[in-house]
Amino acid sequence: MSKQHITTTLNGEPTEFLCDTRQTLLDTLRNELRLTGTKEGCATGDCGACTVLLDGKATCSCLVLGVEAEGKDIQTIEGVAHEGELHxxxxxxxxxxxxxxxxxxxxxxxxxxxxxxxxxxxxxxxxxxxxxxxxxxxxxxxxxxxxxxxxxxxxxxxxx
Amino acid sequence: MPSASTYSRPSSLDEALTFIQSTSGKALKILAGGTDLLIQMRAGLYPDTALLDIKNIPETMSITIEPNQVRIGAAAAASEICANIQLRQLYPGLVEGIEYIGSTQIQSRATFGGNLCNASPAADGVPALIAAGGTCLIVGPEGRRINPISTICTGPGETALGQGEFIAEFILPIPKPGSADAYLRFTPRNEMDIAVVGVAANLSVDADGTCTRAQVVIGAIAPTALVASDVAACLVDQPLTPKIIDKAGEIASQLGSPLTDKRGTSEYRHQIAGVLTKRAIKIAAERAKKAH
Amino acid sequence: MSAKTTYKWIGSSPVRPDGVDKVTGRANFGADHSEPGMIYGKVLRSPIAHGRIQSINLTPALQVPGVLAAICGDDFPDADAVQGMSSGESPADMRDIARNVMARDKVLYHGHPIAAVAAMSPEIADEALKHIQVTYEALPPVLNLDQAMAKDAPLLHEDQITRGLPKKPTQASNIAAVLNLKRGDLETGFSQADIIIEETYTTPTAHQGYIEPHAVIARCNEDGRAAIWCCTQGPFVVRSLSAQVLGWDMGRIKVTPSEIGGGFGGKTTIYLEPLAVKLAEKSGRPVKMVMSREDVFRATGPTSASRTHVKLGMNKAGKITAADVKLECEAGAFKGSPMQTACMTALTCYDLENFNITGYDVVVNKPKAAAYRAPGAPLTAFAVESAIDQAAKRLGLDPIDIRLNNAAKEGTVAPYGAKFPPIGLVETLQAAKAHPHYCAPLKPNQGRGIASGFWFNAGMQSSAAINLNENGTATVITASPDIGGSRASMALMTAETLGIPYADVNAIVADTEAAGYCDVTGGSRTTFATGRAVIMAAEKVIVSLRERAAALWELKPEQVEWRDGQAHPDSEASAGADIKPLSLAELALSAAKTGGPISAKASLTAQGAGGGFGTQICDVEVDPETGKTEIIRFTVIQDAGKAIHRAYVEGQLQGGAVQGIGWALNEEYIYDEKGCMQNASFLDYRMPVALDLPMIDTVIVEVPNPNHPFGVRGVGETPIVPALAAVANAIDSAVDARMTDLPINPPKLLKQLSTA
Amino acid sequence: MARVVFTGDLIRQFGTSELTVPARSIKALIQALSQQCPEAADTLMEMAISIDGEIHQQAFLEKLSEEAEVCFIPPIGAG
CATH class of the missing domain: 1.10.150.120 ([2Fe-2S]-binding domain)
Structure with a gap:
């Protein structure tokens, strides 16, 4: 499995990770980055449980490859509360x-x-x-x- | 996910072509929004396939309104297209078509290029594209060519594109005064559904409301979006009265060879094609009258 | 506890103790847990709906690099050795559960597990599945009631003899069981009828539709003990069923329930757990297994497709004189459809002299049915509530009046033989009639339908423990997974009983080694039964607190009263002595000096759950040109006995009704002729989306249940029961089309309108 | 004397849908019925029992009044 090095901004912080070119952003968030707040309900873009913000746009992270997140801004549920304050x-x-x-x-x-x-x-x-x-x-x-x-x-x- | 292989996200058409050359002989798939492709790959299709991501190339991403034409990047996201107020004024039906595709989340990714080249008979973005009489810029190893959009889909999941070719952008004429389009689709749920039938109507009316030009394209009742020329013929040179519109609907309900599948029976698709054709023509006609 | 009616905390809607973790993404659901050294398991599922396994060769899969274990039916004790009934709340034959978890000689539905592998990555595991060599002898699939009940039908189980017939048959049959409940004389009843409604109603196979797929992590230690983390409605049920399927002593297994992403009855049994334990045992590594959405549809408990024939006799005054109900219910691959409860609830809303109810539990080559929210009740309620509406229409009577005219009350003997204690059906019907929704004007193509429904509500076994912390706050510990806010209601009942603020109580859900035995969170029982265990534990804590206060005041405990969270000397003892009351916090602070930490436990088999009745009003608008039905207004009126957490009771009413709406309009399993499900995705298995629905209004009627200190009745399951008929009756009222086959999707309704 | 009402398989096993049995508790009643029809012993223990109209799951030690009415009904599954 050839892995690519990806740099992103994740919940406001510069974040780098390795991911296989066929790994979805959802699997990357959950398995590589241990952010399990984003959930998998169907993996076919039909349930929305895996929604993240990609450059500010609500997106199903199960229908985006991890490699497509290069240089993008990602926001997950873990980043919604801010400095100890709920949104x-x-x-x-x-x-x-x-x-x-x-x-x-x-x-x-x-x-x-x-x-x-x-x-x-x-x-x-x-x-x-x-x-x-x-x-x-x-x-x-x-x-x-x-x-x-x-x-x-x-x-x-x-x-x- | 099937075994991995290369992925590239070029920043220009030329860079894209060099990548295509480098993978010639190997399987290659174009990645625009990915909302169909990733589901197919997860189901085991296209293993060991190179992926060319065209979402970082100016021509494929931009939406430009020029004096005599409109250019829409094949990889421009539906959410961008729907947010473009000028485009929505020029082609309300075209924007309605892509707006129907999936949820808010899908709208952030879905593209006209992906929707057309996935070649689903029920694709929501395709009927209005064809009804607008547009063409598309095809880029490939043998250079560039411009083809009518209606020639791209050749059957369910099949396109006329050659090996290593992809669509960079769509080119649509500026609608003449008194022209407008509309798109309607029917689904049991209000959202998150594949069209049982989809109908695009694109027509022009003169000052007193007589139809001078018409194009009606119906999705999901044939292997590819069906250009309903005899529906159009029944409208041209006619005042768009309820009687004429009913007749157009009647003709539409006899067309195509709709399937019976998990989303609807063929008999039902015939009926709905008629109903939606009437409603789409009515909306397009009202818009066209206002567009003088 | 005297049945006070004004409470400090009961009936309020505070924020739930686990809420912050759930809105910030910290809450761990089934697939979120990980273990060091964890590998991944995948299941090979049958590609055919009916066949005999001739051979399975796992060796080629084991040779795939990165594969550490592979199992099939032979790795489990012989299913015939697994005897007895499961302790789960949908009693099922353990032998059937063992053969459903992993096929043995026969594959009985498309998707039936045949083998499983564990590998270093999910991709390698998927790859390894392709290398398992299986040979089948395909058999003709049996895919519906007619095929299954035909004389010469292929038999799913050669040894299945129909139970419940007057004479024990000798021939095996696909009919697993027959049930009959009758009273009075049908013929006399029908002779007194001025009109007779006779109709056949069908409902499709439907799924609970929880958004979280089944997930489990299992680890086997070198000392032979096993740990399971999984999303389940009942950790103790997972422990007991898994142990029996594995042939293990259950004491070796510890089950930790994760947060559960919805269950609705579908997670009251086991699917992956024994496979994960066996793979972990063989590989020596923790194994994580997560179902795909497609697996969940193809291979986990949908509810039964059903066919109900109703013959209803009614006189001009709208009194039901006789009712003959015949229900045929698809059990799926193994016996155990909710036929029995469907029969027992079919006519339970009504006080009838003459009735005959017959039910057939019929196996077919589809996944084994599991419980789905008031299992069985919606099937017969759809039929009976539709038939009553047809009768009302023909007699020109108001549908609520006709139901009031026959309504079951306290003292009515239910069709299954029990005499009703206080129940609230009449109150819900009166509330419906008085509700502004019932008389709001309707536009063309709009219609209004009403329907009523019942569910028993279960008691079953629960345990609870309460520990007082030194600062006077309390922790309440149960093993009832929290699907709908039950931690909040446990904390509310604890706070009310102890007399301390809700914020001072934290409710947690513990594993099978840290909490006392508890049956599933299901059967609408948690707030009732686990709630009673919590209150009993709190009352024991109060006994300790009174003893500690008595000791400090040198009085006898009987001379100390407990009020508003404080110990008070009784009037006689306090006469002439200046004794200041002692708060719970003060007593907790001095606990070390007065005997040590204060805590208490309580367990019970809770009896007297008290049935839950509800009535619903549905308005629809039908597009006559497309046959599409839009729900434009919906009101759920239900007797909760006493709402503990008001907002979460409303949530149960709203969620249950919307599942019923989905079932009525678009949800169904679509099979091809070979028994392969065609719509195993959330795209084509059409559950309602936000834009399909209006706000769901709720009215909570409170007729207290005498068998609970606060009067609680279960509320979770009743709301799904009336919804199917309420929608169908509304469509009939809108476009005069009596639709008797669910779902009433646009193609079917348009066809009915075009032919009418 | 408890008046007992059967449903389902029990009617066949006991040859009748109603029976009166001298028993002062459910435990005694089940023992008496199991002696009369050993084949039904397991089923009797699995079923829910309504005593004078009130449903009991897992009933065993409950006392029976002089003219108690006991009804064996299918166990109530739940979702």
Whole structure:
């Protein structure tokens, strides 16, 4: 297996790793870099549990090769909280009981983070459209959508 | 993942060609968005295959609106294409087509080049590309050539591209005043689904609403996207009244040889082709009237 | 505990103790654990749906560089030696579980495990699987009820004699069991009927659809002990089932449950665990095995496809005079479909004099059925609740009134013979009728449907321990995996009982060596049964605290009362003496001086779980040109006895209803004629996505269950039961199309509309 | 005297769906029934039992009142 040396920015820090040219970014994050917060639900880009931000864009890391991340900026769930402070989305998910088993939560929070960075005041429909690539089987999505809307208003500085 | 082999991400078309020459004789696959290719590789296809990643070449990544044409890089991501306001004004239907592909996450990667060359009969990006009457710049060991987009797909998973050839960009005409397109697809779920049927309508109307030009292309009812010329014929020189549009839908529902598979029966695809053709023509017509 | 009605903590919705780990990605699920020196295991699965294994040659695989172990059926004790019933909550024959985990003489479904290898990398393991040489004698696949029940049908099990028939048959059959429940006289009942509804309803094979694939890591130590880390609903069940399949003494196995990425009943059994242990034993290395999504669909417990024939007699006043229900249920490769519970719940919402319920458990060449949220109940509820709606329509009666007219109440004798204690069906129907949703206006092509449902809720065995820390905070320890926020409800019940703040209680889930025996988190039992063990443990802690206070005050323990988290001398003892109450924290601080650390344990077989009833209102809009159904409004009304963590009870109601909606509209296993599943991916096995649904409104009715200190009833499973019929009834109301075969996908509905 | 109601295989094994048995506890009742029909012994222990209308899983030591009504029902699986 020929391995390539890849340099990236991972959760704000310069990070280098070796990965086989056929290894997905998901497997690289989980097996080489020990960041197991990004989950595999299907490995075919249909469930969104492996969502990371690649140059700021919500992306299924199971459909990206590790070598394609050369020179890119990667953000995973482990980078969402910042200096000991939870991100408003994380707080909103906890306060709204917007997770039950929690396996889809990392992927949804990362995808929602990308949404709120580009749509600070999304409608319910826009949130549902944006998150349709993130399957959840436990919650029926209701409290997840409420949590994202709450986080959006908190980030706009509105009192809950 | 099957056994590894080389991977290259050239920064120019020429650099890409030198890599292609270096792998001639060996299996080579072009990697654009990868949202189809990586799934196929994971299922064991293309083992020991060199990968040419074309997402670092200006021509394949850029979207440029020129006075008399529009150029869209074959590896430009759907999310970039959908964010381009000017492009959406010129070709709303074209943008709707690629916007349908997969989820937000897939939109960050999916490309017109990948969608077309994967050659799925149900590809959402293809009907509007063909209906726009566009051409594409093909680059390969024997040099460059320009072909109509409609000639690229030759069957499910098959294209007319030769060994070592790839599409660098798509070139579309600037639509004339009074012209517009629209794309609709049907899927049981609202998202994350493969089209049971997809219909692109691209037409022009004169000042009093008579159709002067029409092109209707239907996906998922034939081995490749079907250019429904007799649907177009039924519209040209006609005022786009409900009666005419219904007739167009009626014709559309007889076309192609749709399969029965896990996504729908052939009889159902015929019916839906008719319904979506009517709806797409109606939307394109309304947009065209406003585009005077 | 006097049944107070105002509580300090019970009924609130605080943040769960494990929440931060789950929103930051730190929480470890099945595939996240690693062990030093770990290698990777993969399973070779049958490419055919029905056949006899003639030979397996593992040697070529062992010769692939990097392969350290390879196993097949011969590496396990003879399945016939594995006797008895599993202790899992879906009682299954251990011999069947052993033969499902690894095929022995026969392969019985496409995807049935035949062999497994362990290698230095997943890629090498995949490669090695291609080198295993297997020869089969292919047999004709049996793929549906008609094929299986046909007279000359190929037999899956030559030794399977139908159980439950009046006369014991001599011929083997694909019908594994028959169950009959009857009361009164059908003919008399039907003679009193003004109308008779007779219809056949079918539901497809469907999967629980948990987002986390099955995953396990196993390690065998040199001293013969084994450790298993896996995502499961029941670590003790994994220990007991794995030990029996391996032929090991279960004391040698320690199971540590990881966080579980959804189960819904599908992770109450075993698939990979014994294979990983055997590969670890043979290779001397820890072995990690993770299923692909395709494996999960092809080879883990879907729920049964079913066919239910209903004949319903009703008089003009809307009283059911007779009901004849016949259910045929696909068990998959081995007996054990949820036929029995489907029969027992079929008519349980209604007080009937004359009924006959017959159920058939039928094996077919499909994966062995496992429990899926109120296993069996949705199958017959879809049929009966649809038939009742058809009757209401024909008689021009309101569908809620017709249900109220027949509703089971306290004292009603259920079809399976039990007399109901206090239950809340009537209250849910009245709440539905009074709800603004029920009378909201509808536009063209829109329709409204309602349906009711029931689930028993299980009790089973649970244990809990509570340790007081020196600073007066408490740790509550159970082995009930936390799928829906149960750590929070354990902490709430502990805090309420001890009288200390919720934030002072941390609830953890422990492994099989650190916590007392606990059955699965399933059967909607955790908050009820494990909750009762937690409360019993807390009450024992209070006894200790009163003893410590009594000792400090030189009183007898009986003279000390416990209120609001403090020890108080009773009125007689405190008369004339200036004794200040002692808080839990003060007593914990002085524990060393008064006898040592304060902790308590409690275990029980919890009886009297008390059934859970629910009623749902569904609004749909149908596109008549494409046959597509859009859910535009949905309200779930359910009796929870007492909601402990309000938001997570709502979450169960919402999640269960949405699984029912998916089942009604688009979810199904699609097989080809050779028995190979065609849609084994999340793309083509269409579960609802966020854009497919509106907000799911919930109403929690609270008719207390006398058998729980706070009145708790299970809530996890009932919400899926009514949803299938609620959607079907709404579609009929919208476009006058009675769809009796699920899923009601667009092609089927458009065909019905075009022919109507 | 406990009035016993059978379902499923037990009806065949005991030749009837109802029986009265002198027993003051479930343990005694199961012993009496197992003597009467040894083939049913295992099944009796696996089944859920409703005593005067209340379902008990794993019932064994429960006492039976004079006119107790006992019903053997299939064990309740759960998801």
């Amino acid at each position: 408003p989305l994380q707080t909103a998910f906890l306060n709204n009981a917007a997770l039950q088993c929690g396996v889809c939560t990392p992927g949804i929070i990362v995808a929602a983070k990308a949404l709120l960075e580009t749509h600070p005041n999304p409608t319910e429909k826009e949130v549902r459209y944006w998150l349709s690539g993130n399957l959840c089987r436990c919650t029926g999505y209701d409290k997840i959508i409420h949590a994202v809307m709450d986080a959006a208003s908190a980030m706009r500085g509105e009192q809950p």
